[in-house]
Amino acid sequence: MERIASSKSFFKKLLAVILAFGPGIFAIGYTIGTGSVTSMIVAGSTYGMQLLWVLLLSCFFSGILMYVYGNYALLTGETALYAFKKHLKYGKVIAILIIIGISFGQWNSLMGILGISSNIIFEIIHIYFPVVGDYQYEVVLTIALVVIAIMYGLLMVGKYTFFEKILVVFVTIMAFSFLISLFMVYPLPIDVAKGLVPSIPKVEGGKMMVAAFVGTTMAAATFLSRPLFVQGKGWTIKNLKQQKKDAIIAACLVFFISATIMAVACGALFYQGQSVTKVLDMVGVLEPVAGKFALTLFFFGTLSAGLSSIFPCVLIAPILVADYQSGKLDTTSRQFKIITLFACLFALIVPIFGANPIEMQILSQVFNVFVLPLVIIGIILLINNKKMKSKHKTSSFINLSLFCALFFSCIISYNGILALINF
Structure with a gap:
């Protein structure tokens, strides 16, 4: 009885810790979706652990940017794009370019996410009902319609805390699925060490993969949306330490989960000489190496990553528009409902035309890097203007880190431009 009571107490404590997670859960939702999973699996299966250094740098800079954007919101009460428009000389132009760039990148990503998630659900159904194999296009499209309709219905609930709880569930399932898979298939320690030494694969697609890595782990949407999510959490200037801790934990978890996915792909696919070109390749090759249990875990991990990303990707455009207009997000407004509906319809393009979601996903991650310099320049200017300096002086370490991130x-x-030209 004592053992049962202690185990219940442990799980209660674990659940409390998970549910206490703040706006950082949205950072994980934005960052580790099927875009990140796809990039990590393709990289791990094709280049082994060679790009681990890119992931480490991206996550470090992501943590800094999440912290700075969150701190600015708590110290001033202003959100990102609203502050750009209010305080910067060409702030309106910068803000509008950012809205267009990020919305385009996230909606393109959304197409790939829905395509991959629908294909994964199809493969699960196909295992138990082989007859559906003759109707793949129809079944995948139907699944996509049902998934996006359910997600839109959940968005209509319109409460930050509700969105947060759903993301917590998806992200937790995803993290544990990939972690357990790692115990079954793992890379050599020497390859992990070599991966921390900067180098770019000198093969076709190497530059694009580096750009996709940064596009998915240093997602501009993550930093710009953070002030609004901090507001939604109800945090004030009293929560500065909590905000800092939340940003650090989010960045560490993004690195840990992403590195785990890359390591699983390296251990299961790279050493076997297998590469990923289709959705089924990402999980199907695992079965003979690690067995059906690992295959099922990887299915659920990838699916949870996809579902955890649909929410933030659909939310991003109305969040940015509301940020620009007033710095306040009203999830019950007509504007919110119309923009999210358009995003949901846009997401159906890949399933309708039957395009390869893997290629679309990697391309969309590359597009995300082009807005990133603007987002970093904007916050550097904001935290170093005279008004801000009089309230709160930014440390030399943060400023140096931001310039390094820029x-x-x-x-x-630049690497992404070269990659797209070659593509």
Whole structure:
């Protein structure tokens, strides 16, 4: 009886810790979706652990940017795009360019996410009902319609706390699924160490993969939306320490989960000489290596990653528009409902035309890097203006980190342009 009571107490404590997670859960939802899973699996299966250094740098800079954007919101009460428009000389132009760029990137990503998630659900159904294999297009499209309709229905609930709880469930399932898979298939320690030494794969698609990595782990949408999610959480200037802790935990979890996915792909696919080109390849190759249990876990992990990303991707456009207009998000407004409906319809493009969601997903991640320098420049200018300095002086470490992040993002954006030209 004592053992049962202690185990119940442990699970209650674990549940309390998970549910206490703040706006950082949205950072994980934005960052680790099927875009990230796809990029990590393709990279791990094709290049092993060679790009681990890119992931580490991206997550470090992401943590800094989440912290700075969150702090600015708590210290000033202003959100990102509203502050750009209010305080910067060309703030309106910068804000509008950011809205267009991020919405385009996230909606393109949404198409791939829905396509991959629908294909994964189809494969699960196909295992138990082989007869559906003759009607793949029709079944995948029907699944996509049902999934996006359910997600839109949940969005109509219109409460931050409700969105947060759903994301907590998806992200937790995803993290545990990939972690357990890692115990079954894992890379050599020497390959993990080598992966921390900067190098770019000198093969076709290497530059695009680096850009996709940064596009998915240093997602501009994550930083810009953070002030509104901090507001939604009800945090004030009294929660500065909590906000900092939340940003650090979110960045660490993004690195840990993403590195785990890459490591599983490296251990299961790279050493076997297998590469990923289709949705089924991402999980099907695992079965002979790790067995049906690992295959099922990977199915659920990837599916949870996809479902956890649909919410934030659909939310991003109304969030940015509301941010620009007033700095307040009204999830019950007609504007919110119309924009989210359009995003849901846009997401159906890949399932309707039967396009390869893997290619669309990686391309969409590359597009995300082009807005990133603007987002970093904007916050550097905001935290270093005279009004802000009189209230709160930014440390030299944060400023140096932001300029390093800007330099890094410019190099990756240039790399992304070269990759798209070659593509």
